[in-house]
């Protein structure tokens with residue numbers, strides 16, 4: 001089983017000279033221009049920016065749903081040509097299949113791989129146990145709270161052992177308390193799996209609390225305005241959000257975003273450079289860590 | 291549930307859990323409170339049916355003529371009498387059986403052709419572009435208008451009646467399936483793609499189940515139209531069938547049988563739509579709460 005679930009590669013995302021324009025009746029709408037981002041193996045990277053700046057566009061291009069107008073998206077050197085199970089995705093709208101139970105939802109990716117039923121049932125149960133959802137395996141999504149739905153969504157995306165996890169404002173619709181819990185759960189899973197994460201949010205606190213690095217985008221047409229490393233130590237505690245270090249980062253990001261809303265256009269890339277550090281990846285999927 | 295259930299069902303739940311200290315009376319009261327809404331609806335429903343029968347009875351016994359003429363309309367008791375004789379008449383049962391068979395064949399064919407066609411048209415643009423215009427032109431033609439054409443097309447009467455039934459239910463099924471396909475949430479398709487699903491799996495695991503509620507709406511509507519079309523076809527060109535029975539009763543001046551035929555058609559229509567609904571609940575367990 002672990003052979004099937006194991007992720008053998010590293011999950012290095014690279015987006016170069018990227019731009020994307022939507023074709024509309026009024027002509028092309030430039031959503032994202034001149035963007036370079038990267039996520040190193042095992043890194044947790046967030047993208048923040050005002051709404052409508054092209055965050056989802058960029059993430060959807062990494063997922064393979066959109067083709068870049070110019071530029072290239074690669075994962076571990078392979079060009080992204082379309083969606084694949086290598087790149088798990090969690091959407092803001094709860095995207096669980098309503099006609100499948102919680103367990104069947106989690107099993108879906110394994111089923112697509114042709115894993116036999118009994119095996120994938122066992123795997124799904126274990127994964128759900130890890131997320132504290134074993135009691136709900138037979139429930140249909142409709143009966144779950146928003147936080148639980150999103151937890152199932154994350155578990156489902158991780159079940160096949162993808163190289164990278166992409167999340168598009170996954171906690172945007174949750175209340176503050178639930179969001180904090182979800183952030184903790186996501187951090188735990190990420191640390192166990194050592195998977196690369198690209199996380200889109202408009203919540204600055206969330207971005208700082210979760211990330212190793214934060215990209216700040218300009219207003220539309222979006223590009224990278226700044227890249228801010230988050231040197232806060234891990235494991236991170238809720239109390240850290242009161243620390244002077246956290247607050248300084250927050251102030252910095254806040255002023256960048258405020259500036260952006262005021263100026264409407266920025267676009268200079270604050271390239272801090274690659275740190276030249278390759279985190280050792282153990283190449284394990286969620287199922288193996290348990 | 292008949293009205294007597296109100297009186298009878300009381301003791302049953304009270305008797306089953308002897309362990310609970312709650313008394314017989316408390317449990318009855320509690321059961322009554324929990325089911326008050328439904329009991330009310332049942333009671334009113336039964337009362338209104340009785341009132342309907344009573345009005346019918348009065349109108350026919352006094353042969354009221356007031357714009358409409360009840361002179362020849364059979365009374366409920368006369369209909370009941372003809373029902374008791376008909377139930378032992380193998381010919382009457384054969385009429386019913388034949389109608390059911392026609393519905394079964396015509397409707398099943400419509401579902402077997404309509405649902406997959408709707409799914410394919412919803413998924414593949416070319417199929418939609420080719421088939422949709424033809425369907426739109428044929429759709430407004432009522433199934434009954436097809437009767438002469440059907441008689442020309444098909445060698446036997448039986449086949450042409452089944453064909454009419456098929457046509458009646460085909461379009462509602464097709465259109466609703468197509469509608470369901472157009473409403474499939476694209477995020478679910480994307481989610482499936484991110485989990486490694488290919489075209490075929492997406493079709494089976496996303497598009498089809500997502501469209502099921504609308505498919506069943508189409509089946510329910512289609513079943514209704516199937517009966518409408520069948521009865522019309524039987525009245526025009528049949529030799530057997532409950533529609534023919536009803537028309538024949540009129541020609542033979544057996545007025546009680548007219549009402550009997552009508553009621554039989556109503557009951558059969560109701561039964562078959564309940565059957566579809568039951569199937570829907572079976573196939574879509576996630577929708578029943």
Ligand SMILES: Nc1ncnc2c1ncn2[C@@H]1O[C@H](COP(=O)(O)OP(=O)(O)O)[C@@H](O)[C@H]1O
Pocket residue numbers: 022023024029030031049050051052053054055056057058220
């Ligand atoms: N399908 C589309 N057609 C035309 N314009 C679009 C389309 N999708 C998004 N846009 C535009 O592109 C910009 C970026 O959108 P999006 O990536 O969704 O922003 P964000 O996720 O940061 O809120 C927005 O201004 C939006 O109006």
Ligand SMILES: [Mg+2]
Pocket residue numbers: 055056057168169
């Ligand atoms: Mg967005």
